[in-house]
Amino acid sequence: MHTADDIKVLAYYAITKVDDPQKVIKEHKSFLEECQGKGRIYISEEGINAQCSVSKENLENYRSFVLKNFPQADIKIHDHPVHPFAKLIVKYRRQLVAMDKEVDPLLQGVHLDAADWEKMIKQKDDNTIIIDTRNDYEWKVGHFEGALLPELDQFREFPEYAEKLKERYDTDKTQVMMYCTGGIRCELYSSLMLKLGFKKVYQLKGGIIRYGLENGNRAWKGKLFVFDDRMVIPISKDEAEPIAECQFCKKSADSYYNCANMDCNSLILSCPECIELKKGCCCQNCLETGRVRPFSLETVKTPFRKLSFEEKQRLSSKEPIGA
Ligand SMILES: [Zn+2]
Ligand SMILES: [Zn+2]
Structure with missing residues (x-):
């Protein structure tokens, strides 16, 4: 059984000079492999950009490891019942943020x-x-x-x-x-x-x-899109009403799905009822002529299942006991 805070999801970065990125990558990778961490971590001469997850038991160890290497990192932590990343990637990427322009790091807002x-x-x-x-x-x-x-x-x-x-x-x-x-x-x-x-x-x-x-939510409306299996998460414990609407029926909704046509895979913003009705497809054309993977709200697995954790819970609580 998973409990809501079994896994700690971390997000942090540091813009700082790294003398030997390959060495840092190697150390970082073996540390996380050893504690079965997952996620995406990019390191270059310019610093580190990390989204990753470790078990509750490994959090303190990992946190000290990160801060030893990058004391300026502001580590943000969310709870989640399972790892929201499928695997562990720790690698070199020259640009920590994709942008086709060089910028002057000394100019800062x-x-x-x-x-x-x-x-x-x-x-x-x-x-x-x-x-x-x-x-x-x-x-x-x-x-x-x-x-x-x-x-x-x-x-x-x-x-x-x-x-x-x-x-x-x-x-x-x-x-x-x-x-x-x-x-x-x-x-x-x-x-x-x-x-x-x-x-x-x-x-x-x-x-x-x-x-x-x-x-908390105060000046914020809605939820936060993240690039992992959680897809859309609340930013705090405050209640967050959906601000978006289902692209099919216009009812309020904030769950994204990838089109079940594997050659389309486009993002669909939908309520659970409509996505089920459309068999996971963005349009009739995808449904009729595409290479469509089977879709069911109950059985579709990540990364294609893009229900929020809350929604999964809501759905599973509707299931009859013993099902
Ligand atoms: Zn709908
Ligand atoms: Zn499609």
Whole structure:
């Protein structure tokens, strides 16, 4: 039996000079292999970016190991009953955040903690914009009050989006508030905004995850999209109403599924009833002509099963005892 906090899901990064990335990768990998950790960890000369999970018993050991190597890392932790990652990847990636542009790491926005960030949102005037530096499908299921819908399908496209913002807003007057999931994207994107000439740039320290852990939902609406089997999670223990709707019936919903047509695999935002009715497919064409894997809410396994943990519980509680 799994309990809700058997597994600790960690997110952290550090931007710092790493002299011998290959050595750090090797040590990190064997440490996590030994304690059966899972996740995705990228290391380069510029630092580390990690999303991973370890058992409750291994948390303290792993935390000290990370802090010994990267004392500046702000480790954010969520509970989960099982590992949300299928495997362990620890590898070299030159760019910790995918972006086809070099940035000056010395140019930095003002880092705001959760409380100051919230205060600034509450006082927001016409000269302030809140930029969500994630993808549009992430924004859809959850975002800060007043945040602009990002006009990008891939955050790699951020530099283009930034150019558009420069045309639209006065770079001297506009206060730019920016945020992302864990904070690392804004480390680079804030630099880019400053380079483009924006004078007042603020970034949320530790991202949405840190905000949720410290401030609850307050200025936040909906849930958080994450790139693992959990897919969509609440950011705090506060109740979070879905802010998105089922793309088929328009009922409120915030679960994503991948289209059951293996050649399509596109993201579908749906309520459980509709996705079952559509047999897991995004459209009639996928259902009739695609290579469709069998779909059932009860039996589809991750990574294709994209129900939130809460939803799985809700579903399983509906099942008759003994089923
Ligand atoms: Zn629906
Ligand atoms: Zn499809």
